[in-house]
Amino acid sequence: MELSDEVRIAAPRDVVYQALNNPEILQECIPGCEELIQNSPEELEAKVVLKIGPVKARFAGAVTLDNSNAPDGFSLSGEGKGGAAGFAKGGADVTLTEDGDETVLAYTAKVDVGGKIAQLGSRLIAGTAKKLSGKFFTRFGEVVSEQPVT
Amino acid sequence: MNDQTMTPEERAANLKGMGSSRKRVEDVRFTQGKGNYVDDIKLDGMLFGAFVRSPYAHARVVSVNKEAALAVPGVVAVLTAEDLAPLGLHWMPTLAGDKQMVLADGKVLFQGQEVAYVVAENRYIAADAAELVEVEYEELPVLTDPFEALKSDVVLREDLAGQTEGAHGPRKHHNHIFTWEQGDKEATEAVLGEADVVAEEMVYYHRTHPCPLETCGCVASMDKVTGKLTLYGTFQAPHAIRTVVSLISGLAEHNIRVISPDIGGGFGNKVGAYAGYVCSVVASIVTGQPVKWVENRMENLMSTAFARDYWMQGKIAATKDGKITGLWCHTTADHGGFDACADPTKFPAGFMNICTGSYDIPTAYLAVDGVYTNKAPGGVAYRCSFRVTEAAYFIERMIEVLAIKLNMDAAELRRINFIKADQFPYQSALGWEYDSGDYHTAWDKALKAVDYEGLRAEQAQRIEDFKAGKTRKLLGIGLTHFTEIVGAGPVKNCDILGLGMFDSCEIRIHPTGSAIARLGTISQGQGHATTFAQIIASEIGLPADDITLEEGDTDTAPYGLGTYGSRSTPVAGAATAMAARKIRAKAQMIAAYLLEVHDDDVEWDVDRFSVKGAPERFKTMKEIAFAAYNQAIPGLEPGLEAVSYYDPPNMTYPFGAYICVMEIDVDTGEWDVRQFYALDDCGTRINPMIIEGQVHGGVTEALAIAMGQEIAYDEMGNVKTGTLMDFFLPTAWETPNYTTDHTVTPSPHHPIGAKGVGESPNVGGVPAFSNAVHDAFRPFGLVQSHMPHDHWRIWKIANGLGMHG
Numbered sequence: 001m002e003l004s005d006e007v008r009i010a011a012p013r014d015v016v017y018q019a020l021n022n023p024e025i026l027q028e029c030i031p032g033c034e035e036l037i038q039n040s041p042e043e044l045e046a047k048v049v050l051k052i053g054p055v056k057a058r059f060a061g062a063v064t065l066d067n068s069n070a071p072d073g074f075s076l077s078g079e080g081k082g083g084a085a086g087f088a089k090g091g092a093d094v095t096l097t098e099d100g101d102e103t104v105l106a107y108t109a110k111v112d113v114g115g116k117i118a119q120l121g122s123r124l125i126a127g128t129a130k131k132l133s134g135k136f137f138t139r140f141g142e143v144v145s146e147q148p149v150t
Numbered sequence: 151m152n153d154q155t156m157t158p159e160e161r162a163a164n165l166k167g168m169g170s171s172r173k174r175v176e177d178v179r180f181t182q183g184k185g186n187y188v189d190d191i192k193l194d195g196m197l198f199g200a201f202v203r204s205p206y207a208h209a210r211v212v213s214v215n216k217e218a219a220l221a222v223p224g225v226v227a228v229l230t231a232e233d234l235a236p237l238g239l240h241w242m243p244t245l246a247g248d249k250q251m252v253l254a255d256g257k258v259l260f261q262g263q264e265v266a267y268v269v270a271e272n273r274y275i276a277a278d279a280a281e282l283v284e285v286e287y288e289e290l291p292v293l294t295d296p297f298e299a300l301k302s303d304v305v306l307r308e309d310l311a312g313q314t315e316g317a318h319g320p321r322k323h324h325n326h327i328f329t330w331e332q333g334d335k336e337a338t339e340a341v342l343g344e345a346d347v348v349a350e351e352m353v354y355y356h357r358t359h360p361c362p363l364e365t366c367g368c369v370a371s372m373d374k375v376t377g378k379l380t381l382y383g384t385f386q387a388p389h390a391i392r393t394v395v396s397l398i399s400g401l402a403e404h405n406i407r408v409i410s411p412d413i414g415g416g417f418g419n420k421v422g423a424y425a426g427y428v429c430s431v432v433a434s435i436v437t438g439q440p441v442k443w444v445e446n447r448m449e450n451l452m453s454t455a456f457a458r459d460y461w462m463q464g465k466i467a468a469t470k471d472g473k474i475t476g477l478w479c480h481t482t483a484d485h486g487g488f489d490a491c492a493d494p495t496k497f498p499a500g501f502m503n504i505c506t507g508s509y510d511i512p513t514a515y516l517a518v519d520g521v522y523t524n525k526a527p528g529g530v531a532y533r534c535s536f537r538v539t540e541a542a543y544f545i546e547r548m549i550e551v552l553a554i555k556l557n558m559d560a561a562e563l564r565r566i567n568f569i570k571a572d573q574f575p576y577q578s579a580l581g582w583e584y585d586s587g588d589y590h591t592a593w594d595k596a597l598k599a600v601d602y603e604g605l606r607a608e609q610a611q612r613i614e615d616f617k618a619g620k621t622r623k624l625l626g627i628g629l630t631h632f633t634e635i636v637g638a639g640p641v642k643n644c645d646i647l648g649l650g651m652f653d654s655c656e657i658r659i660h661p662t663g664s665a666i667a668r669l670g671t672i673s674q675g676q677g678h679a680t681t682f683a684q685i686i687a688s689e690i691g692l693p694a695d696d697i698t699l700e701e702g703d704t705d706t707a708p709y710g711l712g713t714y715g716s717r718s719t720p721v722a723g724a725a726t727a728m729a730a731r732k733i734r735a736k737a738q739m740i741a742a743y744l745l746e747v748h749d750d751d752v753e754w755d756v757d758r759f760s761v762k763g764a765p766e767r768f769k770t771m772k773e774i775a776f777a778a779y780n781q782a783i784p785g786l787e788p789g790l791e792a793v794s795y796y797d798p799p800n801m802t803y804p805f806g807a808y809i810c811v812m813e814i815d816v817d818t819g820e821w822d823v824r825q826f827y828a829l830d831d832c833g834t835r836i837n838p839m840i841i842e843g844q845v846h847g848g849v850t851e852a853l854a855i856a857m858g859q860e861i862a863y864d865e866m867g868n869v870k871t872g873t874l875m876d877f878f879l880p881t882a883w884e885t886p887n888y889t890t891d892h893t894v895t896p897s898p899h900h901p902i903g904a905k906g907v908g909e910s911p912n913v914g915g916v917p918a919f920s921n922a923v924h925d926a927f928r929p930f931g932l933v934q935s936h937m938p939h940d941h942w943r944i945w946k947i948a949n950g951l952g953m954h955g
Binding site for chain 2: 085086087112120
């Protein structure tokens with residue numbers, strides 16, 4: 001499954017970039033995120049409770065970041081395992097473009113899912129993913145616009 | 151009732167014997183919700199089992215951590231392969247001579263494979279705890295395409311590494327299972343080389359699933375005091391299951407009682423042995439308590455036996471005026487991770503060699519390669535005799551493809567190639583002896599019934615109208631003439647796990663003239679209690695209403711191989727007639743004694759023996775039955791009962807002519823079955839109402855398969871059609887009206903001439919629907935398109951032919 005979208009965030013690019021690398025902010029904004037630990041600048045570990053259609057499960061995942069293109073953007077890849085519910089793996093490319101005081105964040109993501117979520121939720125995944133990313137960016141926009149510029 | 155004044159016809163009608171559309175006796179309980187299915191069985195202290203299943207289609211199992219699951223209050227045990235290994239039960243034999251993991255032993259080979267079995271006080275706790283079992287997997291490359299699998303370096307079955315010999319001969323590759331060849335390869339290739347015309351096509355019969363309304367399940371109950379195991383289950387072959395359980399568990403067979411209660415549809419799905427049975431038996435032995443396991447719909451669709459998945463490459467040769475001279479077929483058979491096909495041992499591709507169909511084809515060759523992939527095991531006969539629906543679909547598509555090549559009418563092409571009535575018994579090029587048939591009579595009757603000429607004229611007008619822009623709907627006329635091969639089978643060449651495929655019936659006449667009959671088969675909706683009583687009624691002259699029928703309890707019923715492949719009437723039905731005839735033979739001696747004449751001086755008269763030449767002197771079967779229990783008759787034992795084990799001399803070959811008329815919207819891909827005509831010749835007809843019901847059900851399943859039903863996988867091996875939201879099960883909404891008809895060509899070798907009918911409508915129905923779709927697009931250039939023909943795929947056909955402007 002491929003997803004792509006573009007969102008406008010009312011904050012300068014540096015602020016957005018830093019926020020995207022701040023585990024506390026991410027944990028606050030990711031829907032259902034119970035835990036987010038940064039093991040190194042490139043490695044994150046997360047526990048997220050997700051509900052896709054009739055399947056609700058806690059996914060434990062590891063995410064690897066590639067910051068070599070900062071602050072114009074970055075790439076990430078990861079894998080989440082939800083036990084009996086199945087698993088998801090994939091990656092995303094994110095670009096950040098300055099537009100005055102605001103930032104345009106564009107992403108393309110490719111996600112493969114397996115197990116029960118793939119069977120039961122296949123027709124719901126795209127919709128759910130859109131809804132979750134919408135929630136994330138709404139909250140992220142709110143949090144970031146309140147951040148002081150450093 | 152006055153026996154002396156009623157005519158023989160009136161007395162026969164009172165029996166409700168063969169030919170009577172007697173109402174189904176089973177329906178009294180089914181329509182009142184009083185059926186007794188496996189999940190209705192509740193035993194004291196019963197525990198419940200639930201599986202932990204693999205989300206991966208191919209992965210190594212690195213570790214299984216049970217701690218969190220075991221900590222849940224109410225969880226009794228969590229079994230893994232490690233626990234079963236000391237008992238030697240972590241693998242089990244399959245019906246196809248392969249072996250299959252009961253619980254994942256180091257790796258998993260298909261999504262949904264059983265990894266651990268949680269036993270708990272109730273099914274909710276079991277299901278919750280199953281989610282807490284932590285399994286660490288290491289993903290492996292997934293092979294879902296059998297052609298890729300045969301080329302890939304990825305070894306699916308590491309347990310078979312280095313084994314170049316399988317259960318059915320040499321293996322050519324580490325993902326190859328067997329090659330099965332029939333017919334004359336050289337001669338067929340020679341015919342193809344010299345033929346005026348050769349049509350070649352790949353015919354794919356997609357993977358689907360029997361999907362019975364009741365899923366598979368069992369209750370295992372080990373009595374540690376008596377040492378006796380009672381196993382209730384959704385078994386289509388309870389006696390075979392008892393033997394298999396004895397062989398793999400080491401329990402003595404007399405200490406195992408298998409009971410198949412009411413079964414909510416089988417269609418082949420309930421023939422095999424599943425991990426759930428083994429785990430439940432082990433869990434009951436370990437805990438000393440009964441253990442129930444019932445799979446849910448998703449588990450049923452993704453793990454217990456699938457059907458079809460045959461890639462059939464065909465070549466058909468003919469003279470330029472349409473006489474078929476040869477048929478060649480190479481099939482690539484996708485068997486999934488384990489070879490668990492339910493076929494007679496000597497037939498690893500079932501009766502696929504019936505693929506010459508209804509046609510007199512002098513030369514033919516068939517080869518089938520079985521292949522391992524990362525899909526669920528199975529390959530059962532879903533409402534058909536072993537692989538017969540694949541064979542019928544193949545030949546009925548090849549005939550259509552040849553008709554296109556020859557620019558001939560497909561009805562006429564069939565007619566000039568049919569085996570003629572005077573050629574029976576007919577020896578087919580691929581080794582069968584067809585018992586009887588009259589295809590031309592059936593075909594002409596069918597074409598006349600639907601006004602075939604009129605339909606073709608209407609179709610021609612429709613094509614004109616379409617081209618003129620007056621309509622966007624096409625008309626398809628789907629023709630099929632199928633020949634089935636059922637009633638497996640003669641013990642000399644048919645066995646499953648070494649068990650000969652005879653069947654049995656025991657009849658006991660009670661003193662007051664009623665009776666109980668027990669058979670080695672088991673009804674799953676076929677109405678055995680109704681029809682087999684009718685056979686007995688006609689044979690021994692007791693009313694069918696006075697005859698109870700019992701099946702499915704291995705402690706009481708005689709041994710038999712069960713119900714599948716339309717074998718019940720051809721085999722157990724024959725046993726029933728033969729047992730009844732033994733009773734009638736003894737009744738004749740009793741009657742002669744009572745009438746004080748010689749045995750040869752009495753004759754059978756519907757429901758009695760009368761003195762030859764003096765019909766007013768008679769003894770009815772009721773009188774004879776009583777005498778059997780209260781008279782000391784010199785030279786005869788008291789009582790009146792008999793048992794027959796029937797080993798059929800040949801298969802039976804039912805046939806039929808089906809015609810489907812379909813409207814297709816080229817813009818939406820929607821289809822509408824305007825007319826469906828089904829003519830069946832199943833030999834002697836025991837209960838016409840039940841036959842009609844069987845045809846309605848079978849054609850509806852055929853509609854499902856041809857028009858939408860499939861088990862589809864994505865490239866990761868995920869089952870994409872694991873629920874009834876995605877797996878097409880027709881409701882009354884999608885089900886069209888059917889017209890049924892018949893001819894009667896009795897089987898010459900069956901005691902009552904019956905051939906079996908339950909599966910004919912599926913065998914004939916699938917090509918009829920598919921041919922209708924193809925026929926609609928034939929004038930626009932379509933030759934072959936794979937099933938299922940759902941709206942999307944039909945739209946794609948129209949789009950591919952440039953019909954969307």
